[in-house]
Amino acid sequence: MKKGYALQAPDGVRKAVAGFLKTCLDKDVFDAVLVCVRSGSACSYVLVQEPSFLDTADCLPPVMPVQGGKAVMSFTRHGKGMRIGALLRPCEIRAAVELSKLQQTVPENISFISMDCEGVIPLSDWLSDPEAAGAADGSGVRELCSICEQFSFCEDDPVGKADLHIATMGVAKDRALLVPVSARGDEILQKLDLTPGEETTGWVEEVEKLRKKRREAREESFAELRKRVCGLDALSEVFGRCLECHACRTACPICYCRVCFAGSEPAGDAAVDYVRRAERLGGSCCLPEQLLFHLGRMSHMSLSCVSCGMCEDVCPVDIPVGSIFSMVGQATQGLFDYVPGRSAEADLPLKKFVLDELEDVED
Amino acid sequence: MEKRIGVYVCECGPNISEALDIDRVVEAVSGMDGVVVADRYKLLCAGAGQQHLVDQIKEHDLTHLVVAACSPKEHESTFMSVCEKAGINPYMFQMANIREQVAWVTPDKEQATERAIRHVRAAVGRVIRHTPLATREIECNPDVLVIGGGIAGLSSAALLAGPERKVYLVEKEPALGGAVKGYEKLFPGMRSGSELVQRYQAQVEANDNITVLTGTTVKSILGFLGNFEIAVENGQGEGQEFMVGAVVAALGMKEDTESLGEYGYGEIDDVYTALEVEAMNLEGRLALKNGDAPKSVGIIHCVGREHSEYCSSVCCMAGMKIGRYLKDKLGDVKVTGFYRDLCVPGCDAEQFYRETRDAGMEFVRVGRVEVHDSGNGIVLKCGTAEGAVKEEKVDMVVLLPSVQAAEDVGALAEMLSLPLGPHGFMIEEHEKLAPVNTSMEGVYLAGGVTGPGTAEQTLSQSEAAAGRILAGLVPGRKLETEARVSEIRADLCAGCRTCLTVCCYGAIDYDPMKGICVVNEVLCRGCGNCASACPSGAASHRHFTSNQIYREMAEILK
Numbered sequence: 001m002k003k004g005y006a007l008q009a010p011d012g013v014r015k016a017v018a019g020f021l022k023t024c025l026d027k028d029v030f031d032a033v034l035v036c037v038r039s040g041s042a043c044s045y046v047l048v049q050e051p052s053f054l055d056t057a058d059c060l061p062p063v064m065p066v067q068g069g070k071a072v073m074s075f076t077r078h079g080k081g082m083r084i085g086a087l088l089r090p091c092e093i094r095a096a097v098e099l100s101k102l103q104q105t106v107p108e109n110i111s112f113i114s115m116d117c118e119g120v121i122p123l124s125d126w127l128s129d130p131e132a133a134g135a136a137d138g139s140g141v142r143e144l145c146s147i148c149e150q151f152s153f154c155e156d157d158p159v160g161k162a163d164l165h166i167a168t169m170g171v172a173k174d175r176a177l178l179v180p181v182s183a184r185g186d187e188i189l190q191k192l193d194l195t196p197g198e199e200t201t202g203w204v205e206e207v208e209k210l211r212k213k214r215r216e217a218r219e220e221s222f223a224e225l226r227k228r229v230c231g232l233d234a235l236s237e238v239f240g241r242c243l244e245c246h247a248c249r250t251a252c253p254i255c256y257c258r259v260c261f262a263g264s265e266p267a268g269d270a271a272v273d274y275v276r277r278a279e280r281l282g283g284s285c286c287l288p289e290q291l292l293f294h295l296g297r298m299s300h301m302s303l304s305c306v307s308c309g310m311c312e313d314v315c316p317v318d319i320p321v322g323s324i325f326s327m328v329g330q331a332t333q334g335l336f337d338y339v340p341g342r343s344a345e346a347d348l349p350l351k352k353f354v355l356d357e358l359e360d361v362e363d
Numbered sequence: 364m365e366k367r368i369g370v371y372v373c374e375c376g377p378n379i380s381e382a383l384d385i386d387r388v389v390e391a392v393s394g395m396d397g398v399v400v401a402d403r404y405k406l407l408c409a410g411a412g413q414q415h416l417v418d419q420i421k422e423h424d425l426t427h428l429v430v431a432a433c434s435p436k437e438h439e440s441t442f443m444s445v446c447e448k449a450g451i452n453p454y455m456f457q458m459a460n461i462r463e464q465v466a467w468v469t470p471d472k473e474q475a476t477e478r479a480i481r482h483v484r485a486a487v488g489r490v491i492r493h494t495p496l497a498t499r500e501i502e503c504n505p506d507v508l509v510i511g512g513g514i515a516g517l518s519s520a521a522l523l524a525g526p527e528r529k530v531y532l533v534e535k536e537p538a539l540g541g542a543v544k545g546y547e548k549l550f551p552g553m554r555s556g557s558e559l560v561q562r563y564q565a566q567v568e569a570n571d572n573i574t575v576l577t578g579t580t581v582k583s584i585l586g587f588l589g590n591f592e593i594a595v596e597n598g599q600g601e602g603q604e605f606m607v608g609a610v611v612a613a614l615g616m617k618e619d620t621e622s623l624g625e626y627g628y629g630e631i632d633d634v635y636t637a638l639e640v641e642a643m644n645l646e647g648r649l650a651l652k653n654g655d656a657p658k659s660v661g662i663i664h665c666v667g668r669e670h671s672e673y674c675s676s677v678c679c680m681a682g683m684k685i686g687r688y689l690k691d692k693l694g695d696v697k698v699t700g701f702y703r704d705l706c707v708p709g710c711d712a713e714q715f716y717r718e719t720r721d722a723g724m725e726f727v728r729v730g731r732v733e734v735h736d737s738g739n740g741i742v743l744k745c746g747t748a749e750g751a752v753k754e755e756k757v758d759m760v761v762l763l764p765s766v767q768a769a770e771d772v773g774a775l776a777e778m779l780s781l782p783l784g785p786h787g788f789m790i791e792e793h794e795k796l797a798p799v800n801t802s803m804e805g806v807y808l809a810g811g812v813t814g815p816g817t818a819e820q821t822l823s824q825s826e827a828a829a830g831r832i833l834a835g836l837v838p839g840r841k842l843e844t845e846a847r848v849s850e851i852r853a854d855l856c857a858g859c860r861t862c863l864t865v866c867c868y869g870a871i872d873y874d875p876m877k878g879i880c881v882v883n884e885v886l887c888r889g890c891g892n893c894a895s896a897c898p899s900g901a902a903s904h905r906h907f908t909s910n911q912i913y914r915e916m917a918e919i920l921k
Contacts, residue, residue: 102859259855261900261909280921300898350896351864355785 002154003196004167004177004203005189013168013176017059017087017115020178024085025051029191030111031082034071036061041130045071047084059087060115063126067310069095069105069253076105084110085188089117090150090162091308094341095253097161098304101348104256107161111184114162116152116169116207119145123313144309144322147218152207153181154200161344164188170206177203222327229324235291238324241317242290248311248321254301262293294321298328303349304340305329335361366491369425370401370483371416373408373432375462382466383475388431391480397491399423408438413445420449427451427490431459431483452495454846454906459486481919488914496846496905501885503589504608505838508533510581510775511613513541514818515810515825517563519611522829524572527838531605532567533595534577535771539564541615542811545638547645549818550684551715557645559818576603580771584610584778587886588805589842609805609832612789613825614772616811618764622667626762627734631741633657634734634760637681644688656693657758661743662686663732664702664763671765673786675815678763679706683716685761686724698724699755701732701745729753734760766815775812779803780869788814799828802867804886807831847906848887849894851880855901862893862902 009016021033025048037046038058043065048054068088073096075084088096093112099105119141145151153165163185167177177198180186189196229238246263249255278284305325312322333339335358336349370392374380385403393401400423406412407430420428428451430442435458443453461479469475505528509516512534524530532539539560543549546556567573582594582602589608596602618636628634632652635643643649651657662682668674679702686698705726707716720726730746743755768787776783781801784790789812792800799807807828810821836842851862851871856879863871863880870886871893873879880902882893893902903909 102857102861104857104859256857256859257855257899257901258857259899259901264900348861351861 002179002181002200004179004198004200005194005196006198007166007176007178009173009175013166014059016176017166018054018057021048021057021059021085021087022051022054023192024188025049025054027192029083029188030085032084034068034075034084034086034088035059036065036087041127043126047075062118062121063123064089064092064120064308064310064313065123067095067251067253067308068092069099069306069308072096072107072110073099073105073253073256076107076110081106081109085113086110087113087115089120089308090114090153091117091148091306091341092253093162094150094306095308097341097344098254098306099256100344101351102254102256102304107344111163111188112161113164113166114153114181115166116203117145117148119148119151142309142313142322143221143320144307144312144326147214147221148307149211149214149218150307151210151214154179154204154207161341167200167203169210170202170204179203221323222330225320225323225327235295238319239291239294241319242287242294243317244287244289244293245316246293247314247316249297251310251314252297252301253306253308253310254304255297262289262296298325301325302329302332303336303338305333306340364426366397366427367399367423367425368395368397368427368429368487368490369419369423370398370429370431370487371407371419372401372403372461372483373412373430374403374405375432375466376406379432379462379466382469383461383472383479387476388461388479388483392429392483392487395484395487397427398487399425407432408441413441413448416442416445417449420446420451425449425451426455427493428456429459429483429486429490430456431461431479431486433462434460434464452497454496455490455493457486457490457493459483481921484921485915485918488918489911492908492911492914493906498846499844499884500841501589501844503836503840503842504591504606505836506530506605506607507609507611507832507836508581508584508591508593508607509611509613511541511615511810511812512536512539512575512577513613513615513810513821514543514560514563515613515615515821516541516611517560517567518822519613519809519825519829520573521563521566521570522826523611523832524567524570526572528572530570530573531593531595531607532573532575533579533581534575535580537578539567539575539577542638543818545641545645547641547688548684550680551711553684553687556818579603581775581778587803587883589836590885591805608836609807611807611809611825611828611832612775612801612812613809613828614769614775614812616766616815617769619667619671619767620764622670623762623764626663626666626732626760627736627741628762631734631736631760633741633758634762636762636764637678637685640685640688640761644685644692649689649692651758655758657689657696659697659757660686660689660699660759660761661741661755661757662698662700662761662763663734663743664700665704665765666762667765668703671767671786673765674704674706675766676706676708677766677815677817680712680715680817682761682763683719683724686719687722690722690724699757700724700726701729701743701755702726703729766811768812768814772812779806781806782867784814786814788812799824799831802888803869804888805836842885844885845887845889847889847904848884849882849889849891849902849904851882851893851897851902853877853879853901855899856880857899857901859898861896861898865892865896867892 007016024030032047032049034047035057036043037056043061069092093114100107121140122142153162163182165179165181167179171177180189229235274284307326309322315321338349372385372388389401428446439458443456446453446456459482461482465475465479507523507530509520509532520530520532543556544560549556579595579597582596585592591607594604618638682700689696689698707713733744735742741757741760745753747753789808791798792802809825809828858878860873868886868888870883871880874881891904891907894904
């Protein structure tokens with residue numbers, strides 16, 4: 001069983017974590033830390049070098065303003081740069097790992113610090129009342145968060161590449177446990193002269209209990225969803241609300257293409273084609289890409305989908321796009337026994353050639 | 364510019380005209396966008412037919428041509444030359460295959476006609492979106508690198524080298540000759556292996572255009588047909604670099620040692636492999652460890668057959684040859700071959716087998732053979748087909764192990780980004796159409812690198828490889844590149860390098876300065892893997908654009 005270092009948090013875990021990160025900067029463990037900084041209802045990822053800036057940091061905001069994987073990409077797309085300690089949720093770390101496999105980040109010098117994630121509340125709730133929405137008691141979180149099983153790292157084979165994990169579940173309210181997950185995590189604690197001597201049994205039990213509950217909820221939720229979206233007619237109806245604003249794609253950490261084919265000039269149909277289609281089929285829908293866009297995006301990114309729920313959060317017309325993608329992703333990833341973000345070494349299924357595979361889907 | 368398409372349906376004698384209603388096909392495409400003329404003709408591929416097309420293109424001032432006839436495999440190039448002759452770009456042409464894919468697959472004339480209409484409409488829908496493509500010419504180096512100084516490498520080098528073509532013959536061992544040099548005789552003619560090698564070697568050594576680099580290994584091969592940069596290194600660590608236009612990989616084979624232990628090899632005295640007996644024979648001491656001549660020898664076939672999972676095809680014959688050595692040199696010796704399946708392919712081999720039997724070698728069909736040391740000679744326990752176990756006492760055991768690719772074959776394949784077959788040998792581009800080519804243009808295979816083979820097979824391959832190079836890489840002639848290749852749009856590429864991992868031809872490079880991938884048009888064969896793998900739509904195939912395929916599909920599925 002792993003052991004952890006007990007971080008005292010008399011003023012709450014957020015303040016304690018901010019203090020810990022400040023120490024990391026003071027003791028030159030990192031050149032900068034990536035954290036969320038909050039100002040009113042505005043909450044964004046900031047790469048902080050000046051330790052005093054951490055006084056305004058909200059290390060565990062109840063909302064996901066931007067997917068942290070995307071934030072990491074913006075800092076490291078063009079080289080490894082400085083030593084960064086990035087405080088992210090588990091799904092954000094998994095996204096960063098996927099992006100590194102897609103050559104969109106160079107995560108070599110990044111130390112990932114994860115935390116037990118209670119889930120985040122929908123952006124719309126947050127914007128209507130940022131103060132009231134702050135209660136991190138697990139209620140009112142997004143649908144996808146409420147069925148997320150990968151909210152922590154306490155397994156022998158941790159999903160994702162966190163180096164250090166902040167355990168809060170099953171831990172007394174006035175403290176948190178710093179659990180080193182990788183060799184680099186051990187090093188960080190050593191540099192800070194912190195010895196992880198605290199038992200983690202209570203945390204592990206709590207996480208496993210919740211995970212089991214979540215797994216059942218997930219299966220139930222997907223069974224329900226499947227009924228609503230199976231078949232072309234059902235899909236057309238669900239995605240029929242789509243405005244083609246493509247916000248889901250913009251918010252998605254995995255959609256890394258600089259220019260997307262969907263909505264680009266070559267994808268567009270000539271006026272004459274609309275007319276022809278109408279002639280042929282009796283009618284021609286004027287947002288012809290609606291469903292095609294989602295199916296196309298799904299075929300491109302479902303293998304790497306980390307179920308972070310950003311897409312669903314930003315959808316202005318409340319399409320359960322995140323749940324659908326997560327459900328499809330679970331199936332496609334299962335085909336290749338692939339867990340996105342689990343390790344930087346596992347090859348992306350598309351990039352790995354296997355002579356005999358998928359035999360059951362052949363003719 | 365106005366697009367003017369001409370559609371011509373070939374009757375192909377009775378082949379197409381009797382199988383479907385050509386007039387209805389002609390009528391169905393006549394009104395399509397851009398079609399200015401649609402007509403039928405007796406036999407378009409004949410001289411008169413081709414001339415008819417040239418005249419039609421000129422008469423109607425056509426910009427695009429569609430021919431509905433046979434398979435493009437058969438006459439695409441014919442009609443593309445027609446286009447060139449008539450002054451339009453040959454890629455403004457599309458062929459609809461209404462013979463193999465329509466006329467010949469159904470006796471139902473109505474169905475055939477309906478389907479032909481879809482095919483021809485699809486061709487029209489596609490051709491209107493074609494763009495003119497051009498080939499480029501590149502300078503070529505005619506020189507050749509031959510890797511491996513065995514008979515394959517020696518014969519290739521001797522055939523290739525001339526006043527206008529230098530050959531670099533690289534051999535990792537200190538001397539040329541390879542495995543065959545160690546064979547006193549070669550089956551089935553029992554001619555001398557060493558003499559054969561000497562003959563080729565003399566040709567190589569007498570040729571001033573061949574640079575022999577022994578004790579040398581190839582470190583890297585970069586580039587493409589006509590322009591390979593080669594780096595080699597000798598045993599002292601001294602490097603050398605040179606350019607060549609083509610490469611012959613003539614690496615040999617080796618015995619599979621994996622299963623020898625199961626037959627007492629290494630533990631029991633006087634258990635040898637076939638190659639060891641070859642060496643003993645060459646040294647003139649076919650004897651037991653204690654110096655005595657063996658009185659009885661058991662030759663065990665198919666050693667490691669289960670491990671290798673293939674018949675190595677040459678070992679049965681090699682075993683017979685060893686039997687002949689023993690009989691010829693020792694006279695009074697009992698030689699028995701213990702085989703499961705005897706592989707004796709071809710008339711010469713059959714003759715050789717008979718001669719060997721006449722010489723006194725016996726053959727016993729067995730199941731599994733176990734080798735035991737009785738303290739007083741070796742005992743072979745042979746399972747028979749009936750399930751009984753028969754014991755046989757011998758003085759010496761010769762194992763015929765299966766044949767594997769030489770150690771450095773894997774490294775070479777990796778260097779060239781070429782795939783290895785399931786058994787570790789290099790694979791030819793096509794077993795019938797391109798048996799000594801690899802999927803990388805300009806790299807050819809000969810000998811053991813392709814799989815177990817006899818000296819004759821090896822020499823046929825090495826001469827074929829040389830022939831390919833002599834015909835394709837003519838000194839002074841430039842190479843024309845393929846026009847139908849992929850391209851990557853720099854403004855769309857996100858540098859994810861997914862295309863790089865799916866490219867079978869090593870035709871894509873990552874440019875770290877620009878952070879994007881780039882297609883090498885010389886290496887690209889236009890397979891389209893990158894275009895289908897690229898999520899951004901940055902990689903596309905010039906002659907299979909999404910739009911072209913979409914329009915083609917739309918007509919087919921209408």
